[in-house]
Amino acid sequence: MYDWLNALPKAELHLHLEGSLEPELLFALAERNKIALPWDDVETLRSAYAFNNLQEFLDLYYQGADVLRTEQDFYDLTWAYLQRCKAQNVVHTEPFFDPQTHTDRGIPFEVVLNGINQALKDGRDQLGISSGLILSFLRHLSEEEAHKTLDQALPFRDAFIAVGLDSSEMGHPPSKFQRVFDRARSEGFVAVAHAGEEGPPEYIWEALDLLHIKRIDHGVRAIEDERLMQRIIDEQIPLTVCPLSNTKLCVFDHMSQHNILDMLERGVKVTVNSDDPAYFGGYVTENFHALHTHLGMTEDQARRLAQNSLDARLV
Numbered sequence: 001m002y003d004w005l006n007a008l009p010k011a012e013l014h015l016h017l018e019g020s021l022e023p024e025l026l027f028a029l030a031e032r033n034k035i036a037l038p039w040d041d042v043e044t045l046r047s048a049y050a051f052n053n054l055q056e057f058l059d060l061y062y063q064g065a066d067v068l069r070t071e072q073d074f075y076d077l078t079w080a081y082l083q084r085c086k087a088q089n090v091v092h093t094e095p096f097f098d099p100q101t102h103t104d105r106g107i108p109f110e111v112v113l114n115g116i117n118q119a120l121k122d123g124r125d126q127l128g129i130s131s132g133l134i135l136s137f138l139r140h141l142s143e144e145e146a147h148k149t150l151d152q153a154l155p156f157r158d159a160f161i162a163v164g165l166d167s168s169e170m171g172h173p174p175s176k177f178q179r180v181f182d183r184a185r186s187e188g189f190v191a192v193a194h195a196g197e198e199g200p201p202e203y204i205w206e207a208l209d210l211l212h213i214k215r216i217d218h219g220v221r222a223i224e225d226e227r228l229m230q231r232i233i234d235e236q237i238p239l240t241v242c243p244l245s246n247t248k249l250c251v252f253d254h255m256s257q258h259n260i261l262d263m264l265e266r267g268v269k270v271t272v273n274s275d276d277p278a279y280f281g282g283y284v285t286e287n288f289h290a291l292h293t294h295l296g297m298t299e300d301q302a303r304r305l306a307q308n309s310l311d312a313r314l315v
């Protein structure tokens with residue numbers, strides 16, 4: 001089944017480039033940039049990848065991103081991810097990046113963007129993988145800081161297909177970012193947002209009604225609110241679900257409890273994605289395969305999930 005799932009043409013719609021930083025590349029970049037790491041070796045780092053919640057993961061994820069310094073680093077990161085896409089027949093990808101994670105460390109916005117963009121272009125030309133980049137605001141920072149990030153992005157407007165919202169969800173509802181999303185949409189950006197990963201269904205309502213998002217990232221807690229479920233089904237609003245992420249971050253205790261197939265059978269436009277594959281134990285095919293192993297996902301269901309991902313592309 002793994003090989004069959006791997007060969008299935010699919011799109012990835014929820015992937016943080018910084019979360020595709022494998023420990024081996026992290027160590028190589030640390031050496032190249034002469035950065036001392038608190039871990040002795042790759043295995044020690046990998047053994048630290050055990051999380052009880054989103055915040056524990058984010059603390060390590062931001063620490064890991066510190067090795068990314070030059071345009072070449074961002075190129076190498078993105079190129080390594082695109083090669084994984086090629087190997088797993090991901091024919092289209094819409095990755096996120098978090099500019100504030102880098103600009104707050106003094107890395108110029110253009111350095112980050114140029115490295116990523118050159119790799120995405122080479123991915124199109126050399127690997128045949130189409131793509132669109134999503135600029136994501138960090139929700140644990142202020143709306144004021146998100147406005148500054150949007151200012152930095154506007155000279156490169158054509159480099160982005162959308163804006164997103166990620167990082168620590170609890171205590172940072174979508175309403176906190178209503179004005180910056182208004183502004184982004186008035187500049188022609190499509191909007192997406194993480195909502196209902198750890199946060200309650202109310203955050204999904206806010207993301208839909210206040211941020212006017214076209215796609216919900218995660219959204220698994222929608223199942224707690226029947227009226228919300230009905231809206232998502234009626235309006236066919238896609239959910240970018242990340243099964244391995246949800247189990248690694250204890251959103252579900254075990255994959256056998258995941259609700260993605262229940263949602264699929266109820267008519268929700270759910271898709272399968274890897275979120276932060278270097279940290280959560282696998283890329284898209286591993287996520288599909290876990291659904292087969294622990295939930296008995298059939299070939300027909302896998303085909304529908306893959307088709308949903310192709311249908312839910314923004315570009």
Ligand SMILES: Nc1ncnc2[nH]cnc12
Nearest residue numbers: 016166167168194275276
């Ligand atoms: N799963 C996730 N949720 C929120 N922010 C993130 N940033 C990277 N991965 C994330």
Ligand SMILES: [Zn+2]
Nearest residue numbers: 016166194275
């Ligand atoms: Zn995510």
